[in-house]
Amino acid sequence: MPNPKRRHSSTRRDKRRTHYKAVAPTLSTCPTTGTVHRRHRAYLVEGNLYYNGKLVVEAKQEA
Helix, strand or coil: CCCCCCCCCHHHHHHHHHHCCCCCCCEEECCCCCCEEECCCCEEECCEEEECCEEEECCCCCC
16 A cells, blocks of 8 residues: 655645534524424423424323
8 A cells, every 4th residue: 555755744734624623503493382402303392302393292191
């Protein structure tokens, strides 16, 4: 397997890595419950599971 003949400078390495950065997740507000949640993810509100503003799974009621 070939190896480099000369060492790459730190500037060259850093220029290559400039596009690697952390991105904050996009948040939305639910029109039904008013909670802030990550987009395209299901979220819990008081034990109920919501997705896209609709109730998907209702919490169990204990007697």
